[in-house]
Amino acid sequence: MSRRPAAADWWRQAVVYQIYPRSFADSDGDGVGDLGGIISRVPYLASLGIDAVWLSPFYPSARVDGGYDVDDYRDVDPQLGTLADFDEMTARLHGCGIKVMIDIVPNHTSDRHAWFREAMAAPKGSPARDRYIFRDGQGPDGAQPPSDWPSSFGGPAWTRVPDGQWYLHMFAAEQPDLNWASREVRDDFLATLRFWSDRGADGFRVDVAHGLAKNLAEPLQPLPAEPDPGEQPVRHGAHPLWDRDEVHDIYAEWRQVFNQYDPPRIGVAEAWVHPSRRPRYASPDGLGQAFNFDLLEANWECGEFLRVITDNLADAQQHGASTTWVLSNHDVVRHATRYALPAQDHLSSTRNTRAWLLSNGTSPELDRGLGTRRARAATLLMLALPGSAYLYQGEELGLHEVADIPAGLLQDPAFLRSGGTEKGRDGCRVPLPWASDRPSFGFSTAAAHLPQPAWFGPLSVEPQEHDPASTLALYRQALRWRAKLQAAESLEWMPGTNGQVLHFRRPGGWQCVTNFGPRAVPLPRGTVVLASSPLPEGLLPADTTAWIIPHAPQ
Numbered sequence: 001m002s003r004r005p006a007a008a009d010w011w012r013q014a015v016v017y018q019i020y021p022r023s024f025a026d027s028d029g030d031g032v033g034d035l036g037g038i039i040s041r042v043p044y045l046a047s048l049g050i051d052a053v054w055l056s057p058f059y060p061s062a063r064v065d066g067g068y069d070v071d072d073y074r075d076v077d078p079q080l081g082t083l084a085d086f087d088e089m090t091a092r093l094h095g096c097g098i099k100v101m102i103d104i105v106p107n108h109t110s111d112r113h114a115w116f117r118e119a120m121a122a123p124k125g126s127p128a129r130d131r132y133i134f135r136d137g138q139g140p141d142g143a144q145p146p147s148d149w150p151s152s153f154g155g156p157a158w159t160r161v162p163d164g165q166w167y168l169h170m171f172a173a174e175q176p177d178l179n180w181a182s183r184e185v186r187d188d189f190l191a192t193l194r195f196w197s198d199r200g201a202d203g204f205r206v207d208v209a210h211g212l213a214k215n216l217a218e219p220l221q222p223l224p225a226e227p228d229p230g231e232q233p234v235r236h237g238a239h240p241l242w243d244r245d246e247v248h249d250i251y252a253e254w255r256q257v258f259n260q261y262d263p264p265r266i267g268v269a270e271a272w273v274h275p276s277r278r279p280r281y282a283s284p285d286g287l288g289q290a291f292n293f294d295l296l297e298a299n300w301e302c303g304e305f306l307r308v309i310t311d312n313l314a315d316a317q318q319h320g321a322s323t324t325w326v327l328s329n330h331d332v333v334r335h336a337t338r339y340a341l342p343a344q345d346h347l348s349s350t351r352n353t354r355a356w357l358l359s360n361g362t363s364p365e366l367d368r369g370l371g372t373r374r375a376r377a378a379t380l381l382m383l384a385l386p387g388s389a390y391l392y393q394g395e396e397l398g399l400h401e402v403a404d405i406p407a408g409l410l411q412d413p414a415f416l417r418s419g420g421t422e423k424g425r426d427g428c429r430v431p432l433p434w435a436s437d438r439p440s441f442g443f444s445t446a447a448a449h450l451p452q453p454a455w456f457g458p459l460s461v462e463p464q465e466h467d468p469a470s471t472l473a474l475y476r477q478a479l480r481w482r483a484k485l486q487a488a489e490s491l492e493w494m495p496g497t498n499g500q501v502l503h504f505r506r507p508g509g510w511q512c513v514t515n516f517g518p519r520a521v522p523l524p525r526g527t528v529v530l531a532s533s534p535l536p537e538g539l540l541p542a543d544t545t546a547w548i549i550p551h552a553p554q
């Protein structure tokens, strides 16, 4: 029954589990997760039935932006382990048939990177400064920044250095942007890709993939207006900073390196671009895959899901890449919480949810039960779709956002740089609960680096292992069935699809039906192998997904 893709295409319909290493498992008792922690949990990862892991950055870093401020791209942060630990982790994961994808952060280094230190010590106009984006300021004494560009984390995107010049940082000041017009920068990243590929990395998640090519011709261009919350990014191509066509020349070079390996390495672009611009990132001559964040941005609403699925599958078919599905990651409010909000247009978009949480904290209006129920239904729907699915650690436990971390303990530069008006992303990065009755819920022997709430207890791995109705059990069963039923990358919409119900069939007869509510509806004919909630009286109740096959399971 199982239809395994060719070895080189392992990623096309892979389920990839994102590990945020500092919050996954701690092996040395310092309250920060590490590679040793991941090694100790390889059996758990294998038990999930995933095809690959993607590790957020584990490189040496001051952790100003959770490790996305990299000091050295070819080493492991001593707090997280050593290169030998990376090798052991990779060998153990490979031994269980799990591929390893790592995060590469090419838009910016940290301000502690040897290159930036050199640039700071070097004079204006020097080759060392040319690896970054240094400019003179405006005004008679150059005291005004070179342009009014804002950083994505709030505040200006330029910081002044003692000799009077300014450098560009689209994120925190500790994350200076690299100059990708520099051949040296390009070659160095090619060397980094080879370094990790030689060590066994199977693929790369490319951070801010749409930001590397910039138009820095003088005078610097003003930025077009940002879209309103809930709206799609603008169809760019001519924006001075984002999604410029030249960025694909860079990925064409990366592809040459990827193809020197067997199987070829794969890249997945984190590119927050208009959907029509996504295929170029996912081209076989480029990175190969690009995140599709449309489901993540959609409200829990039948019509929105239908549109997102239809559009993305059509896109994928037209361009030859497989699509990717994401409901949660380390940058957004967990989907169980997004779906727990009071019904309101566009509230589910992660930006709006965060704003809502900021103003409401843990208000009783947050209906956790409903959020969990919908999250389970959404996950089962996502896992039945053609293409690859990216899961984020903790979603398999049904974790919600931790919305009430005291301000003094928040770490995210988005919170700090916005003067507290942006809640930040710490609420989805709280260390995982492994056991209900151990210090820091079995994450570490010390207190976790972000505080874990008491309600993590019953959501820990260990009690869920013993509960066949748990979310963990649902994920495991879903992945087992998915592997068995895996089919060609297409689906057929069934006549049951209407304004309340989504119903489709994959080649081979695997059907998925989701009721977005509010009334229970009849189930299609066949054998139900899995459902996200109980099915009273043989009906599909509100906010529930079921998987159905034409015959009894073997």
Ligand code: GLC
Pocket: 065, 068, 069, 105, 171, 207, 208, 270, 330, 331
């Ligand atoms: C990406 C990462 C995010 C990080 C930012 C800057 O969006 O996912 O966590 O803060 O890039 O590197």
